[in-house]
Amino acid sequence: MTAQPHLTLGPPPPVPDGALRVLPLGGLGEIGRNCAVLEFGGRLLVIDCGVLFPEAHQPGVDVVLPDFSHLADRLGDIEAVVLTHGHEDHIGAVPYLLRLRADIPVVGSRFTLALVAAKLAEHRIDPVLVEVAAGDHHQAGPFDTEFVCVNHSIPDALAVAVHTRAGTLVHTGDFKMDQLPLDGKVTDLAAFARLGAAGIDLLLSDSTNAEVPGFVTGERTIGPVLDAVFAAADQRLIVSSFASHVHRIQQVLDAAVAHGRKVALAGRSMVKNMGLAQELGLLHVEPGLLVSVDEAVTMSAHQVVLVSTGSQGEPLSALGRMARGDHKQVTITAGDTVVLASSLVPGNETAVYAVINGLTRLGATVVHKETARVHVSGHAPAGELRTLLQVARPRHLLPVHGEWRHLRAHGAIATSVGLRPEQVLLAEDGVVVDLVDGVATMVGRVPIGDVYVDGKVEGLVGEDTLAARRILGEEGFVAVTVVVEPSTGTIVAPLRLTTRGFADDPAVFDPALALVTEALARATADGPVDTHRLSQVVRRTLGTWVAQTHRRKPMIVPTVITV
Known part of the structure; x- marks a missing residue:
């Protein structure tokens, strides 16, 4: 071994x-x-x-x-x-x-x-x-x-x-x-x-x-902890869990019945999976217990518990949108209690803590695995x-x-x-x-390679594309447009520069544009040149200046137009 x-x-x-x-x-x-x-x-x-x-x-x-x-x-x-x-x-x-x-x-x-x-x-x-x-x-x-x-x-x-x-x-x-x-x-x-x-x-x-x-802690130990959380909450309760954890959702439903709260399921996967579990007899739901999210938001806060997806900090999940304050139906208010009844999947820690911080900033009390036994x-x-x-x-x-x-x-x-x-x-x-x-x-x-799914497409995104995305996200984007007369190689218009994600003021590139203009003049001094060579001159000159002046490596996209 x-x-x-x-x-x-x-x-x-x-x-x-x-x-x-x-x-x-x-x-x-x-x-x-x-x-x-x-x-x-x-x-x-x-x-x-x-x-x-x-x-x-x-x-x-x-x-x-x-x-x-x-x-x-x-x-x-x-x-x-x-x-x-x-x-x-x-x-x-x-x-x-x-x-x-x-x-x-x-x-x-x-x-x-x-x-x-x-x-x-x-x-x-x-x-x-x-x-x-x-x-x-x-x-x-x-x-x-x-x-x-x-x-x-x-x-x-x-x-x-x-x-x-x-x-x-x-x-x-x-x-x-x-x-x-x-x-x-x-x-x-x-x-x-x-x-x-x-x-x-x-x-x-x-x-x-x-x-x-x-050895593992039994699932039954979660029930009394949830019961105590329900008893202590005097406003709205939101419990987030994996959308497939039928046993955990059953414990939440049981606690809701014991404390006289209605339950609303938030999140498409949560609604779908719990519906399947109920149809198969794996989830027992008391008659009249479930209400829609639309109904829940009209009820008194102490009468309802929302069961939501988003326990892993997924940005588009119901809980993620609540934490950012952009959920269409649910607005977190001071005094709400949010329970993250799940473990942290490796790699999701930053996203989960971002959600916890977002909820806390809005005034919610957040209960999670590190503060109470709400998950095993x-x-x-x-x-x-x-x-x-x-x-x-x-x-x-x-x-x-x-x-x-x-x-x-x-x-x-x-x-x-x-x-x-x-x-x-x-x-x-x-x-x-x-x-x-x-x-x-x-x-x-x-x-064995990595096959990435991006939207509805799989296999078209590779490591080169991801490297480009990382550069765009971390270093920014700089585009330079050059207009040249092909027969003489004359630059016939001022260079145009566009930048995104590098600096708010494009004037920081003024010294660089002067250097690029000089380099292009030298490259075109002997007459016609091909556009690919001019693109390389722009990329090399601008890239060197940015690296030496700002210690950055943005994506540089030169465009040479002939007229």
């Missing part, structure tokens, strides 16, 4: 006869974009197909997809996409894969498929959906898939065991071991023990909380990962769903319970693992 063979791996060899190959397209070295492709006997099985949310250095990007280029020529070989649960980082890229081949069967639990079906309807895709439940088997070509109940922060989460002639692979999906879950569905350790007794050759296991010691994680900490390894007794571990620090911490847990270092495979996206005769090894790597 201490070695880093993944850094020097070359292209993988052909798949050996009788081998099970695993190719992670996402989720290793990052939180999100979970997607693993299994190959056996020339056929493929995809486990999860999620998105990664952009970071600050990816301006304008909505989500990041797995790189499907390695599947482009083999779409006909895909037997199914198996989904462990309905979070966006596990299902968000399904529409983009099904755009390439719409009839790939999508296998998952009832709630997971309901979320997927709604998502696919927006993309006008009519999918082939195969519903399974814990304990079921589903045959997908040479892959015998078996499903195991796990507890997570969304209903109907499943682990999947994949049985082939090469051996058995188990993917936990996201899980924890809450012993008193709100829906009564605990992680089925007996099933993991049974699989382990029969032999798990390769375990792919959630690593998100591998650095966190101990949906991922197993170190003690539970150790328990699973001891129960399942896998021959090899491939830590997944985590940044490098999480993967390595998970690997250390595995060696502490008896796995040898060579049985722990610390890999990253694109590293190929082959299971041959019960032995799993890293055999090569394929290049």
Whole structure:
């Protein structure tokens, strides 16, 4: 485990006869974009197909997809996409894969498929959906898939065991071991023990909380805390949570009933997901409890609680707009109480604290995870990962769903319970693992890129475009227009300069324009010159002046017009 063979791996060899190959397209070295492709006997099985949310250095990007280029020529070989649960980082890229081949069967639990079906309807895709439940088997070509109940922060989460002639692979999906879950569905350790007794050759296991010691705090501890918050609030209450966290929303509804408040759901995804959960019997709503946001804003503040999206600081979410004071219906006033009932997704900290500060500036009291127990994680900490390894007794571990620090911490847990270092495979996206005769090894790597979705378009935005956007956002934009008579090379009009995001007063460029004019005069002294060369003169001269004078590197766009 201490070695880093993944850094020097070359292209993988052909798949050996009788081998099970695993190719992670996402989720290793990052939180999100979970997607693993299994190959056996020339056929493929995809486990999860999620998105990664952009970071600050990816301006304008909505989500990041797995790189499907390695599947482009083999779409006909895909037997199914198996989904462990309905979070966006596990299902968000399904529409983009099904755009390439719409009839790939999508296998998952009832709630997971309901979320997927709604998502696919927006993309006008009519999918082939195969519903399974814990304990079921589903045959997908040479892959015998078996499903195991796990507890997570969304209903109907499943682990999947994949049985082939090469051996058995188990993917936990996201899980924890809450012993008193709100829906009564605990992680089925007996099933993991049974699989382990029969032999798990390769375990792919959630690593998100591998650095966190101990065992998870139960969801039931949140109820009394919410009850106390409701009791203390004498004005409007706003609770923000993940739009898929049905159990948390149920706790909010129960508290609202106990304290005589009506509930309004704010945010399109919140309304949609809770509607699906209610239809499937996963969310119990007392008759007359729900009101519209329009009704809520006309009620007395102490009579209503708003349940909103935006717990991760998303700028276009309902809570984000409230914090900026530009929500069309809801205006935050002094004395309101806002509860952020969610964890911080890595990378979102700055955006979340910006929302907290915005709400606080408007006079609201903000309750969040650091000030009260209003959320517990949906991922197993170190003690539970150790328990699973001891129960399942896998021959090899491939830590997944985590940044490098999480993967390595998970690997250390595995060696502490008896796995040898060579049985722990610390890999990253694109590293190929082959299971041959019960032995799993890293055999090569394929290049994995980032596929960006910008609006309705995917794949057209690349690193060059993002680099240009970063320059525009951080350094500004300077455009210079030159008008030249082509036959003589004479500059026939004064240079025109336009700037955005550099300085409020364009006069700061007056010394630079004089230098550019002199440089152009020298370049055109001998008669006609091509416009490309003049553009280079403008860019070089202006860029040098800006760097030396202001220590800045704005985007410089020269335009040479011939008349």
